[in-house]
Amino acid sequence: MGDRAEVMAVGVEEEFHTVDLETHRLLPRADSLLQQLPAERFSAELQRSVVETNSRPFLRLIDLAEDLAALRRGVVAAAEPLGLGIVASGTVPVADVDALKVTPDPRYENMLEEYQALAREQLICGAQVHVDVGDRDLAVAIAHRIAPRLPALLAISASSPYWLGSDTGYASYRTLLWSRWPTTGPLGEFGSAEEYDRMVDDLVRSGVISDRGMIYFDVRPSAHLPTIELRVCDACPRVEDVVLLAGLFRAMVIEEMEAAVAGRPPLPVRTELTRAMSWRAARAGLESELVDPVDGVPVPAPLFIRRTVAGLRPALERLGDWELVSELADAVLAGGGSAARQRAAFAEGGVGRVVDLLLAETRANTEWAPGAGPARTRVAPMLAGYDTSADEAVVFDGSARGPYGLLMNALDRLGADGLAERERKRDEVQRQLGMTFHVEGEEEDRLFPVDLVPRIIAAEDWTLLQVGLVQRVRALEAFLRDAYGDREAVRDGVLPAWAVDDSPGLRDDGRLVPKDSVRCAVAGIDLVRDGAGRWAVLEDNLRVPSGIGYALANRWLMARVLPEMLRASSTPSPARALKVLRAALSNESDALALVTSGESDSAFFEHRLLAQEMGIPLVTPDQIEVDEHGVRADGQHVEVLYRRIDEDELPRELLDAVRRGQLRLANAPGNGVGDDKALYAFVPRLIEYYLGEQPLLDNVATYLCRDEEQREQVLDRLPELVLKPVDGYGGAGVLIGPDASRAELAEARDRLLENPAGWIAQETVGLSTHPVLDGGRLRPRAVDLRAFVCQGDRAEVVPVALTRVAPEGSRIVNSSQGGGSKDTWLMQ
Structure with a gap:
């Protein structure tokens, strides 16, 4: 990597x-x-x-x-x-x-x-x-x-x-x-x-x-x-x-x-x-x-x-x-x-x-290539016309790639009719669990789309990814402390001053956090894989990353809907993931609560699930009281708040409690300075500077549009590149050049020229694909992977991950843009 x-x-x-x-x-x-x-x-x-x-x-x-x-x-x-x-x-x-x-x-x-x-x-x-x-x-x-x-x-x-x-x-x-x-x-x-x-x-x-x-x-x-x-x-x-x-x-x-x-x-x-x-x-x-x-x-x-x-x-x-x-x-x-x-x-x-x-x-080559072999009888028609050009699970002739042989056997036993019945059961279980999310502007919540064909991350891939993820988050944590401290990286010329001073995520409230505090207790790192098997980091999420709860829910859903398939895996138990998360948020003796904006939040299902599973209170800001004796949430003493709300929603008295040392926020306010799209371009340098190590995970080649020379390259190659707002999230405002119309490219060009500093461009990554069930057929869809790193006494990768799936014909995987997810098996 x-x-x-x-x-x-x-x-x-x-x-x-x-x-x-x-x-x-x-x-x-x-x-x-x-x-x-x-x-x-x-x-x-x-x-x-x-x-x-x-x-x-x-x-x-x-x-x-x-x-x-x-x-x-x-x-x-x-x-x-x-x-x-x-x-x-x-x-x-x-x-x-x-x-x-x-x-x-x-x-x-x-x-x-x-x-x-x-x-x-x-x-x-x-x-x-x-x-x-x-x-x-x-x-x-x-x-x-x-x-x-x-x-x-x-x-x-x-x-x-x-x-x-x-x-x-x-x-x-x-x-x-x-x-x-x-x-x-x-x-x-x-x-x-x-x-x-x-x-x-x-x-x-x-x-x-x-x-x-x-x-x-x-x-x-x-x-x-x-x-x-x-x-x-x-x-x-x-x-x-x-x-x-x-x-x-x-x-x-x-x-x-x-x-x-x-x-x-x-x-x-x-x-x-x-x-x-x-x-x-x-x-x-x-x-x-x-x-x-x-x-x-x-x-x-x-x-x-x-x-x-x-x-x-x-x-x-x-x-x-x-x-x-x-x-x-x-x-x-x-x-x-x-x-x-x-x-x-x-x-x-x-x-x-x-x-x-x-x-x-x-x-005579069938037996030598592990996992290879003709698609089984009832699976073969489901793969008719399947595009394997970048697929992780299926090879040219419809055979299962590597560890997917067991899954293909399970799909074959069920057949299209059996899988349709399991999809109906999936929807029923999701409704029972309340596994939904809210999209702004819509009256009713949506069922969170979950595909029944799991994704497998090979042990050799996951081992390397874990080491690289920990390295990256350690460097970003060091940068956050430096950005709100002495700014030594700027002083030493590792990155320009504007990368901190002009960042939309820079907040005065970030300076309220004690210097020795962990600023990023939970990081969500988005990874992409191309058809050759090359992994790269696409984005860093250091503010309020979501997904751990949905990854856990996907596993529990699979256990109820397709238990025979799950038994074939050797992936870690979700219980271990909750222990890692809980340990990073607070010591066992610390009183912990999860703060949410309530049922209107698109990820409220996840907030409720995590609070229930960790046995901690789930509260809204109006349920929190602060006085000279400390912080109380819904009548209970609290020392740590697992923050799942935007920092703009934090009451002033809570921030004062942070300043006085009465409360710790996980994650800290002001972390956005470390995950905007412009800073992303400098992360490899930050790893070398703060850790003295070579980066283990690649960045996607990124162009800073505020730089005149790089901006000219972007304008010349706009139909080939992906254009992103520096402070964007959830796929909003993203333009994928190869998929854009002339009108969309012209509009994007105007927006870029109006505010060059507000945009970055990246090389288009040919995302790997994975089969999803669609109308009784298996069809390839682009996927990415959100992995999570928790930091308490040490940094550790959470042993669950969320595979996100793009809609047909799209490369944007966010659920707010129509994407879904899969259970993800992390092989050991």
């Missing part, structure tokens, strides 16, 4: 041969196959006997594995009714070059005309790995530096010993065929992406290549994205080997990126030796020797691969990949590699047995 290594998403493009299931010969039938598959995930290649799949980018390798497995299942399922088999390997032993055709596309037809036999013989498939490095200049530098390390990856992938029915003697004959193109091999050294782009332009201008897409170097920087692409590897029959390549390549990229940033020189290996090392890897695979790039001497391939993996351990551990990658590396070495397995199959039954092996290995 805050570590640069942890935000580098990895994706894969896999190429597959289409073969006749009976004759095992390559068939140019990819076009008929592609008609049945979605274009955004499947595409054509030069030869009509090749289909390419495109995975989503992911942070976690296991998520990538599930996506790759689902794509393979999808293409196999579409191919078999046509009499076609799908093979993932560098080459297929049985092929008739003269009978095969290029894809009917002007670009490919031009390539055939220009390159003749070279194009006709490109009956090869590769596995290409993409890593997001965040900067094109860095991508170009890494592409050169990483070249000597790539032969190890080629050796692992080598799967093309046979060509036109004969054993070539090579583990990867595809490498020799591929290397005949004019723009293959190691990439030279360039000072910048601009210099690299000029070289590519020169190649196109020379006429040797027809377009920028014909850059086929061993590692290729993207032409328009800050990503780097590995291109040396053969297609791999086993999906786990592709995952291994992705993990190793990303770790290599991280090491070279850090070395480049630190100014350390690359390995001093000449291009000629790098080419020779690649040839040796293509010749030997894992069966003989590879060349060590450090000393240039041959080393047994298994030993060299083990050294390579061990050397990458620090980067792999930081990514959380070490255990999986080391396990996969052991497995590929134990099996000797695909080329060895193919030769053993040939000895048993000739080329037909080789193709049988490749078909079986390509197909």
